[in-house]
Amino acid sequence: xxxxxxxxxxxxxxxxxxxxxxxxxxxxxxxxxxxxxxxxxxxxxxxxxxxxxxxxxxxxxxxxxxxxxxxxxxxxxxxxxxxxxxxxxxxxxxxxxxxxxxxxxxxxxxxxxxxxxxxxxxxxxxxxxxxxxxxxxxxxxxxxxxxxxxxxxxxxxxxxxxxxxxxxxxxxxxxxxxxxxxxxxxxxxxxxxxxxxxxxxxxxxxxxxxxxxxxxxxx
Amino acid sequence: xxxxxxxxxxxxxxxxxxxxxxxxxxxxxxxxxxxxxxxxxxxxxxxxxxxxxxxxxxxxxxxxxxxxxxxxxxxxxxxxxxxxxxxxxxxxxxxxxxxxxxxxxxxxxxxxxxxxxxxxxxxxxxxxxxxxxxxxxxxxxxxxxxxxxxxxxxxxxxxxxxxxxxxxxxxxxxxxxxxxxxxxxxxxxxxxxxxxxxxxxxxxxxxxxxxxxxxxxxxxxxxxxxxxxxxxxxxxxxxxxxxxxxxxxxxxxxxxxxxxxxxxxxxxxxxxxxxxxxxxxxxxxxxxxxxxxxxxxxxxxxxxxxxxxxxxxxxxxxxxxxxxxxxxxxxxxxxxxxxxxxxxxxxxxxxxxxxxxxxxxxxxxxxxxxxxxxxxxxxxxxxxxxxxxxxxxxxxxxxxxxxxxxxxxxxxxxxxxxxxxxxxxxxxxxxxxxxxxxxxxxxxxxxxxxxxxxxxxxxxxxxxxxxxxxxxxxxxxxxxxxxxxxxxxxxxxxxxxxxxxxxxxxxxxxxxxxxxxxxxxxxxxxxxxxxxxxxxxxxxxxxxxxxx
Numbered sequence: 001x002x003x004x005x006x007x008x009x010x011x012x013x014x015x016x017x018x019x020x021x022x023x024x025x026x027x028x029x030x031x032x033x034x035x036x037x038x039x040x041x042x043x044x045x046x047x048x049x050x051x052x053x054x055x056x057x058x059x060x061x062x063x064x065x066x067x068x069x070x071x072x073x074x075x076x077x078x079x080x081x082x083x084x085x086x087x088x089x090x091x092x093x094x095x096x097x098x099x100x101x102x103x104x105x106x107x108x109x110x111x112x113x114x115x116x117x118x119x120x121x122x123x124x125x126x127x128x129x130x131x132x133x134x135x136x137x138x139x140x141x142x143x144x145x146x147x148x149x150x151x152x153x154x155x156x157x158x159x160x161x162x163x164x165x166x167x168x169x170x171x172x173x174x175x176x177x178x179x180x181x182x183x184x185x186x187x188x189x190x191x192x193x194x195x196x197x198x199x200x201x202x203x204x205x206x207x208x209x210x211x212x213x214x215x216x217x218x219x
Numbered sequence: 220x221x222x223x224x225x226x227x228x229x230x231x232x233x234x235x236x237x238x239x240x241x242x243x244x245x246x247x248x249x250x251x252x253x254x255x256x257x258x259x260x261x262x263x264x265x266x267x268x269x270x271x272x273x274x275x276x277x278x279x280x281x282x283x284x285x286x287x288x289x290x291x292x293x294x295x296x297x298x299x300x301x302x303x304x305x306x307x308x309x310x311x312x313x314x315x316x317x318x319x320x321x322x323x324x325x326x327x328x329x330x331x332x333x334x335x336x337x338x339x340x341x342x343x344x345x346x347x348x349x350x351x352x353x354x355x356x357x358x359x360x361x362x363x364x365x366x367x368x369x370x371x372x373x374x375x376x377x378x379x380x381x382x383x384x385x386x387x388x389x390x391x392x393x394x395x396x397x398x399x400x401x402x403x404x405x406x407x408x409x410x411x412x413x414x415x416x417x418x419x420x421x422x423x424x425x426x427x428x429x430x431x432x433x434x435x436x437x438x439x440x441x442x443x444x445x446x447x448x449x450x451x452x453x454x455x456x457x458x459x460x461x462x463x464x465x466x467x468x469x470x471x472x473x474x475x476x477x478x479x480x481x482x483x484x485x486x487x488x489x490x491x492x493x494x495x496x497x498x499x500x501x502x503x504x505x506x507x508x509x510x511x512x513x514x515x516x517x518x519x520x521x522x523x524x525x526x527x528x529x530x531x532x533x534x535x536x537x538x539x540x541x542x543x544x545x546x547x548x549x550x551x552x553x554x555x556x557x558x559x560x561x562x563x564x565x566x567x568x569x570x571x572x573x574x575x576x577x578x579x580x581x582x583x584x585x586x587x588x589x590x591x592x593x594x595x596x597x598x599x600x601x602x603x604x605x606x607x608x609x610x611x612x613x614x615x616x617x618x619x620x621x622x623x624x625x626x627x628x629x630x631x632x633x634x635x636x637x638x639x640x641x642x643x644x645x646x647x648x649x650x651x652x653x654x655x656x657x658x659x660x661x662x663x664x665x666x667x668x669x670x671x672x673x674x675x676x677x678x679x680x681x682x683x684x685x686x687x688x689x690x691x692x693x694x695x696x697x698x699x700x701x702x703x704x705x706x707x708x709x710x711x712x713x714x715x716x717x718x719x720x721x722x723x724x725x726x727x728x729x730x731x732x733x734x735x736x737x738x739x740x741x742x743x744x745x746x747x748x749x750x751x752x753x754x755x756x757x758x759x760x761x762x763x764x765x766x767x
Binding site: 160187 | 714
């Protein structure tokens with residue numbers, strides 16, 4: 001059962017297996033494996049955690065948050081995009097009022113630009129919330145990721161199904177020394193872990209690669 | 220051992236080791252293969268140049284030449300004088316030269332295209348300027364298909380396709396070999412693949428077939444030297460079906476039923492109604508015929524070509540069992556044989572569109588790993604394009620684990636096909652969530668967990684049942700939007716490999732159940748493998764996964 005432990009790193013970047021941290025998820029798994037070596041004819045009923053219906057995070061998960069520097073990255077790219085979008089939305093105003101090429105009513109072109117400005121301000125406001133909502137957690141057999149506040153998403157990727165991992169960083173990320181990981185399985189969209197410090201990204205990549213090799217399951 | 224790093228995936232484009240390369244015996248493809256690729260040019264040549272020339276010859280006319288040009292204006296340059304000298308002889312020669320020049324790249328491609336096979340890999344080397352060397356590990360090969368496009372068939376050639384299990388899903392191909400050679404090589408390699416895979420899992424049943432078992436296809440030994448024989452064989456394959464050794468037919472889809480199923484789809488009926496309305500308008504309202512037809516021609520042509528394509532590909536669809544796994548065989552002009560080793564099936568989906576309820580028809584499709592995006596993907600994942608309930612009940616036991624092995628019972632499958640609400644192991648969405656949102660689909664949306672399988676039922680108009688083994692699940696995703704938060708539900712998406720039926724979405728389960736299901740499903744996905752690894756517990760199950 002030693003394989004089922006939470007994995008952390010040491011200095012060599014090698015996967016080591018620290019003593020168990022008993023979270024309910026791991027306990028449930030351990031007892032099930034021990035008590036039922038073969039398929040039981042029926043599965044036990046689902047263990048409802050009784051915590052209500054207005055969230056989706058599995059209980060008792062401590063999420064690791066992304067680097068605070070990632071907020072800066074997101075803000076800069078948001079600013080660039082906002083400027084582009086607002087400039088585009090101002091084009092009708094420019095064409096009708098200044099250049100006189102188009103014949104659009106004034107209220108329409110003005111409100112188009114105004115709506116875009118409000119929308120971009122809103123997007124800029126929620127960036128902080130969005131970044132705070134990002135998280136990941138290395139479980140015994142899975143990598144869990146979460147994101148979103150209004151549209152939430154929790155994803156579980158079994159280590160043994162990881163096909164490959166790409167580590168990359170864009171120009172803005174490079175400036176503040178961050179990277180992101182792209183984790184791909186044989187099915188579905190790839191899982192992106194953004195805003196990792198380079199060292200942390202490297203550590204994660206090493207460990208995930210090791211784990212995916214030792215736990216690899218053929219298709 | 221694994222495909223977890225990009226460099227380690229089953230395909231690699233890196234250069235091969237020199238020493239390794241020397242031990243291989245490289246072989247060229249069949250010398251006729253450039254003709255298969257250049258057939259379009261050849262046909263264009265024959266029609267454009269040769270036919271008028273021959274016709275002119277028989278009519279006694281002079282072919283249109285530069286001679287006229289030359290007589291009108293006296294030759295000034297050496298070139299035109301040259302032309303004048305040769306007269307009508309010039310043009311055909313030039314045409315033939317240009318034609319041969321056009322063919323040169325195809326022959327060069329063939330010349331630089333080599334392949335080799337050793338005990339554990341298949342290698343393909345190609346390219347003159349941009350050399351590529353690809354290799355596929357045989358123990359990663361999911362299936363080997365012999366495919367025969369029409370032109371290749373006429374020339375007596377076939378193509379070998381290797382489907383390899385990596386996420387990218389591109390396949391390695393050997394183009395082209397003689398049909399007999401292709402079949403022999405495939406049978407040989409399949410045995411090798413089986414040996415390699417059973418070698419890595421000593422507990423598995425292993426292969427009972429001795430290496431190089433004799434080619435079993437009728438007609439393959441009787442050399443196919445004559446076009447007539449080949450055509451006869453084509454007809455035999457299409458209308459009577461080839462049986463290999465140990466093959467047993469499970470279902471056959473009559474052409475009439477395929478046609479019927481095509482016309483019983485909602486889209487087709489709407490377009491037919493449109494056409495009828497058009498006709499009506501023409502007769503009674505006296506609308507200009509030409510304008511009407513012109514405006515709708517594109518739609519009409521699209522419809523006809525789509526229908527033809529499906530009919531052509533699905534012609535005489537057969538599903539057979541064989542020692543190598545399930546095989547499907549289909550196609551009118553191109554007969555395709557697909558082998559589906561059982562471990563390669565990732566997920567099974569049964570659907571029944573609304574209008575098929577009138578006739579009681581179902582469709583069964585499977586998701587496959589490493590399915591290349593070839594031209595023949597239309598029926599690639601279909602086990603049954605259209606079939607009766609009896610056909611369905613014959614097929615499902617072949618691909619779905621039964622109750623004794625942790626799978627689904629017959630009642631459960633029936634409930635998955637027909638029933639609504641909870642019961643028979645299915646858990647439907649809670650009433651609170653159901654009463655307000657999507658109340659059309661909600662009473663059928665349900666899931667059921669067995670020790671080995673996840674069954675998801677859904678769809679009010681098009682009934683769906685998808686069956687995914689826990690061990691094949693690649694990732695799990697739970698989502699909740701603002702509306703879901705308001706009404707307390709969440710969506711769980713389960714993804715398996717393969718493009719055809721990739722994810723079964725458990726929409727509108729209440730959030731608490733969805734959360735518990737995510738945890739349970741995550742446990743089962745890993746747990747199931749641990750159980751399968753324990754020797755002697757479920758030998759039957761192990762056999763099923765021996766080809767993993």
